[in-house]
Amino acid sequence: MSPQELSHHQAAADDRTLFGFWIYLMTDLLMFAVLFAVYAVLHNNTFGGETGRELFKLPLALAETLILLTSSFTCGIGMIAARRGNKNQVLIWFGITFILGLAFLGLELAEFSSLISEGHTLHSNAFMSSFFVLLGTHGLHISAGLLWMGTTLGYIMKRGLNNSMVRKLTMLSLFWHFLDIVWIFIFTIVYLRAFV
Amino acid sequence: MKEFLIGNLTWSSLPHEWFTIGGTVAFLFLALIVVVVLTRMKRWKWLWNEWLTSVDPKKIGIMYFIVGGAMLLRGGLDALMMWLQQALSVGASHGYLSSDHFQQIFTAHGNIMVFFVAMALIFGLINYIVPLQIGARDLASPLMNTLGFWLFIGGVIMVNMFFIFGGQYAATGWLAVQPLASKAFSPGVGVDYWVWSLMISGIGTTLGAINFIMTILKMRAPGMSLMKMPLFTWGSLFSMIMAVTIFPLLTATLFLVYFDRALGTHFFTTLGGGDPMMYTNLIWMWGHPEVYVLILPAFGVFSEVVSTFSRKPIASYKSAVFGMLGVSSLALSVWLHHFFTMGASADINAFFGLMTMIIAVPTSVLVFNWIATLYKGRIRFETPMLWFLGFVGIFAIGGISGVMLAVPPADFQFHNSLFLVAHFHSTVIGGVLFGIFCAITYWFPKFTGFKLNEKIGKYAFGCWIVGFCLSFIPMYILGFMGASRRLDHYDASTGWQPLFIMMFVGGLVIALGVILQLAQMLASIIQKNRVNGDPWDGRTLEWATPSPPQFYNFTTIPQVTSRDAYLDMKQQGLAEPAYEDIHMPKSTAVGIYISAFATLASFGFVWNIKWLIVASIIGIIVTFIIRGFNEDSEYTLTADEVRKLEEARTKKIRDAAAHQQNVEDLSIWDLVKVIYAFAMDVLKNKRWKRA
Numbered sequence: 038m039s040p041q042e043l044s045h046h047q048a049a050a051d052d053r054t055l056f057g058f059w060i061y062l063m064t065d066l067l068m069f070a071v072l073f074a075v076y077a078v079l080h081n082n083t084f085g086g087e088t089g090r091e092l093f094k095l096p097l098a099l100a101e102t103l104i105l106l107t108s109s110f111t112c113g114i115g116m117i118a119a120r121r122g123n124k125n126q127v128l129i130w131f132g133i134t135f136i137l138g139l140a141f142l143g144l145e146l147a148e149f150s151s152l153i154s155e156g157h158t159l160h161s162n163a164f165m166s167s168f169f170v171l172l173g174t175h176g177l178h179i180s181a182g183l184l185w186m187g188t189t190l191g192y193i194m195k196r197g198l199n200n201s202m203v204r205k206l207t208m209l210s211l212f213w214h215f216l217d218i219v220w221i222f223i224f225t226i227v228y229l230r231a232f233v
Numbered sequence: 234m235k236e237f238l239i240g241n242l243t244w245s246s247l248p249h250e251w252f253t254i255g256g257t258v259a260f261l262f263l264a265l266i267v268v269v270v271l272t273r274m275k276r277w278k279w280l281w282n283e284w285l286t287s288v289d290p291k292k293i294g295i296m297y298f299i300v301g302g303a304m305l306l307r308g309g310l311d312a313l314m315m316w317l318q319q320a321l322s323v324g325a326s327h328g329y330l331s332s333d334h335f336q337q338i339f340t341a342h343g344n345i346m347v348f349f350v351a352m353a354l355i356f357g358l359i360n361y362i363v364p365l366q367i368g369a370r371d372l373a374s375p376l377m378n379t380l381g382f383w384l385f386i387g388g389v390i391m392v393n394m395f396f397i398f399g400g401q402y403a404a405t406g407w408l409a410v411q412p413l414a415s416k417a418f419s420p421g422v423g424v425d426y427w428v429w430s431l432m433i434s435g436i437g438t439t440l441g442a443i444n445f446i447m448t449i450l451k452m453r454a455p456g457m458s459l460m461k462m463p464l465f466t467w468g469s470l471f472s473m474i475m476a477v478t479i480f481p482l483l484t485a486t487l488f489l490v491y492f493d494r495a496l497g498t499h500f501f502t503t504l505g506g507g508d509p510m511m512y513t514n515l516i517w518m519w520g521h522p523e524v525y526v527l528i529l530p531a532f533g534v535f536s537e538v539v540s541t542f543s544r545k546p547i548a549s550y551k552s553a554v555f556g557m558l559g560v561s562s563l564a565l566s567v568w569l570h571h572f573f574t575m576g577a578s579a580d581i582n583a584f585f586g587l588m589t590m591i592i593a594v595p596t597s598v599l600v601f602n603w604i605a606t607l608y609k610g611r612i613r614f615e616t617p618m619l620w621f622l623g624f625v626g627i628f629a630i631g632g633i634s635g636v637m638l639a640v641p642p643a644d645f646q647f648h649n650s651l652f653l654v655a656h657f658h659s660t661v662i663g664g665v666l667f668g669i670f671c672a673i674t675y676w677f678p679k680f681t682g683f684k685l686n687e688k689i690g691k692y693a694f695g696c697w698i699v700g701f702c703l704s705f706i707p708m709y710i711l712g713f714m715g716a717s718r719r720l721d722h723y724d725a726s727t728g729w730q731p732l733f734i735m736m737f738v739g740g741l742v743i744a745l746g747v748i749l750q751l752a753q754m755l756a757s758i759i760q761k762n763r764v765n766g767d768p769w770d771g772r773t774l775e776w777a778t779p780s781p782p783q784f785y786n787f788t789t790i791p792q793v794t795s796r797d798a799y800l801d802m803k804q805q806g807l808a809e810p811a812y813e814d815i816h817m818p819k820s821t822a823v824g825i826y827i828s829a830f831a832t833l834a835s836f837g838f839v840w841n842i843k844w845l846i847v848a849s850i851i852g853i854i855v856t857f858i859i860r861g862f863n864e865d866s867e868y869t870l871t872a873d874e875v876r877k878l879e880e881a882r883t884k885k886i887r888d889a890a891a892h893q894q895n896v897e898d899l900s901i902w903d904l905v906k907v908i909y910a911f912a913m914d915v916l917k918n919k920r921w922k923r924a
Contacts, residue, residue, distance in 0.1 A: 054374065057443050063477070160505070162505050166499045170492060188858050
């Protein structure tokens, strides 16, 4: 098989993989849809406990939102660099994305631990259960994304920026933007709604 | 320390009731036989290299069939046990099972039949046939396919795990009704086994479904536009689209159930503001479309079979496609009919009742389509066609009783009665299972190169039909008389016993049918009535390959010009063989490793063994990373190698044809004689001593 045919074969395979990844993202979105629906049904069932208005700190949530949005932006810049094949730029921009992701995760964990230390845990009531599970699932996805980003960047440092790495970065960036969109819904439905 | 090592697992949880011990012994005995045979024949390496690690969808399909078939026997045994209990347990007699045991059996029966029989066999069919029908050499992601298969195996292991490590299976119905399945009311590990077996096999299904959507939409042979796809491929496509839509709901819901049980959350509990009714909604949003996931490929099978055996193109291809589209989209908005009695408002009940009745319309379109195809066709009444005719009758009964159940006021009477059980068995056995039997008979020559024995097959079919009517028509009547489902004891004054006995007898007749099917397989293997690639005068591309196909399916990717692609090719004369370089995926054991870790993690979750959970999850992540950055997953077969393989194959077929006499199908009596002669030969010549 000539190199030309081979690259054609590879391009078709890449196209399929990307398409499959989109379908996967839709399935993941449906999992979140369940958790959102559950939250929507249960958010008033505080069983005598505090409501969201009393518990949530809006500035903190806003800070998390801005951090995640910025990380989405730097991730986008990183992808432009990846398409141009600029390895250093990729490392820098995705590095920033990685740090912002970590910061987001840190803030989220801080919020969780302060809630838990005040005695608002998974067990408290249905509202708290659905809150922790919805946000926890998102946080788990962010952690998975960070793990993925970390290993990919490690491999790029070692092996350089080849086509297969660009393909992986493309999917990673899709995943990252997807999590951003989910977070915007969390910010709206969980936090903003509590103060309406 | 002990709790750290083995969590909640204790000696007392090991199997100690007669039925679990029986299961344990049976399972260990089977495993022992397999190990001994493989070691004796020195086949371990062959098994690992050629089958277990294979990414060839044809081999994975066969493995699905084997496991699904074995599970069919296991689930069928459950059914017989239930029927026997119901036949005996009247008045003063309480039968031979405790109520708790009876509950575990009907739960396991439901789970096994839906997840590990129907899904397995449907996935097996799609794996084997779809790539061939669309003219592809493999799947879009071979790795995802083997991973999906092995996760399914993990689910099979988890659902049978209590036989080995004890505890019990869930006693909460196949969908674990809440709040019964919460920790407060079901403290044992049964529900956890239920959660984790469905969880990992469900994730496997999602992966498999994503893969088939990619494959069907992106890998069709040139010229095969969507409206030229064979109808089985259409059915599979709709089915897989539904699967990716609903299986995430199942996964999320199962996680919530597990959190309620293990972490003390309040999603579906009665305390703390939880809402058990929300569970009922969520699980049926998955559960109802799930049966359509199963039936759509079966509809596809019937379309292929009717058209081939009437020697006519399908009557109205477009209306068949739109019928399937209608079924699959309406199926997503009918779930509430499972709980009309739960107390939703009359408007909501009316909406879902109407949607449920409307879904009968596209289904009927399909049925009329098949009947119209028969009209003026030159029909051949071979076994696949018989299964189709059996399907039409039984499925129609199931469909009509379904419309009766869809009327909310009437449903208040039928709800939870045996009438309902009879209804869904009519659709699932008549539709899905008969569809699978039809497909296996139809494509068996494709899988093996020889036809299934027609003589014994017809008897097997007869037993199934008679057995089905004997066991399920009384069930409809009992439902009308007020017998509720999941009944392990009833009063003598009800006068139900004769009908229950009739159901048990019907079950025995079905069991005879299954035995005959096994005999049919055996007889077919003995007689080996070799066929060329195309025994039924097929119309679609899968028959363009030799039987069984080479691992790369096609030497050159065919050009498609019409719906009946292969029929056209035959009429225009087959092209001279040409050869080209072929890229094939390498075998990989990654699916096995990841699934093994996932199964171990599930076991850890069930028994609360924390180190096992952590270690297994790390194992999964590491395997993913190693595989993710492995660039070397394909190899190239040069045109020359392909030519050699093809020539060797042609020679083999020619040699076989030369030695072929026209074998007549063995009758049952012939088969018994052959087996007897073989057994005597073994005994006399003491064959087991050498070897």
